[in-house]
Amino acid sequence: MKYILTGSIGNISKPLAQQLVAAGHDVTIISSNADRQSDIENLGATAAIGSVLDAEFLAHVFTGADAVYLMVPPNFTVTDWPAYQREVADAFLRAVKTSGINNIVQLSSIGAHVGHSAGPIDEVGNLERKLEAIGGLNVVALRPSYFYTNLYTTTDMIKHAGIIGSNMGDSSAEIILTHPADIADVAAKVLLDLDFKGQNVKYISSDIRTFAEVAAVIGNAIGKPDLPWVNFTDEQALEGAKQAGLHETFAEGFTQMGKSFREGLLQTDYLERNEKPQGKVKLEDFAKEFALAFQAN
Template identity: 30%
Template sequence: MIVITAPTGQIGSRLLDILLNEAPTRDEELRVIMRDPGKLHAAARARVDVVTGSHGDAEVVDRAFAGADAVFWLVPPNLRAPSLDAVYSGFTRAAAEAFKTHGVGHVVGVSALGRGTPVAGRAGLVTASLAMDDLIASTGVAYRALANPTFMDNLLRQVAPIRDHGVFTDTVTAGRKAPTAATRDIAAAAAGLLLDRSWTGTGEVPVLGPEDLSANDMARTISDVLGRPVRYERQSLDDFRAALTGRGVGNAIAEGYVDMMRAKDDGLDDGVQRTPRTASPTTFREWCEEVLKPAVLA
């Protein structure tokens, strides 16, 4: 049995679709953990076992992991948490105990690039995510952390300014090239690991996309795909922090985001070489044509 957390999120929903297609041919049972089962589409709800509740709750994961062979682990955002540790390791501690109690063999987690880089210890949310990886690995399960760069899909948060003003913002240097990945490729990487559980030990699986791009590169591609000029506008870290707190994000989490973005500009995502094993297939142009453009036109 495979247990999927956050099954209606950007990654979890795509992962669930892949597993639902593959499960009948592989004799796999699927179970999901979610607060509101009504958010799961009816076709999926009829084919999975649903455990209702938060996967940060000890009683919920105790029920969900009974009889489980593998778990997909994704920590949900908590923008008002008192600390970064509470968001990642604090949320995961109950599950870590349940992995051991129920003898879960394999866990695949969503994490981040950066381990081993000079800035890994001062990268805010990423530093906390890497500590969560260490906590899971310490339980003795076979663990693979999906080491991800910035998601292409984060641009969906800026559909309105792209459509209405021809602009998107970030805090990184305009000409700095870095990897970026589509969430559908992250889901596919997770599915491959969950379905083929021949791997052992602990480690990372980078998902780097097919090429490094700068914000200026992205602006040119978006402009070309949309057929209208779109430019990149760099936001200062101070303005970024103010925008977060203005939306109600707690101080600890806002600082975590600021530290992460500063670290990205200092090379956080540069530590892994792209190879056929670490590259993922979706190009930024493909993603813009298939995901961003329909969202803008809608």
């Protein structure tokens, strides 16, 4: 099989590529950074260096492949994050139509079913719906829950204020969590099986814990057993994001996403489908990774 992966060699695409290569398949990884070419080739994959905003480049790479993994890569240099997401999505859609590729695994998100008021999740949900509108495609939209790795952004807060928190909910609220390695495992299985037809949604989660448990487990791992979880107001969250250096559209988007988590909007479809965590990486496992990064920071 020939697979095309977007996302360069990030936290999901790299382990995904490793699994596909280990299974004996032809893997091409798209990256905008030419410096990544040797790292990609060292994985046993082919590097396609170019921009995900270039539909002609993407169509050329997609042509002749058995399946493509699509994700909108983060780009914190842009000033209008939603507009950038839409531009990438439009390039993907044009490339899909031009190339004739018909097996697609898309990295979407929990909350994609809503279509509004979910910050950066809104546009990946829109990409889901636009892919569904193209006739003849076989698509699996992967909907992971809140990434453990987002908790790395609380490092400075913990070190300087002695607290951990967000505007996503109070200490008793539950958050559904996912590790990138578990996402890669599911994506690899879907791509290797390649037995999906039509439009499909697949939720991915690793654990479900209260925010109080998140604070306790992280706190114990870093030697701060009394670390409290603080539920910020939306105004505090927005101001904190701006002070951290995020452009306004990023700060507003993440604040809006947190508000929608707090109000129960984003996790409803997962819960109504009676989904359960299937990932291997539990909160205690991630806390060890967090502790190493915390000590190194």
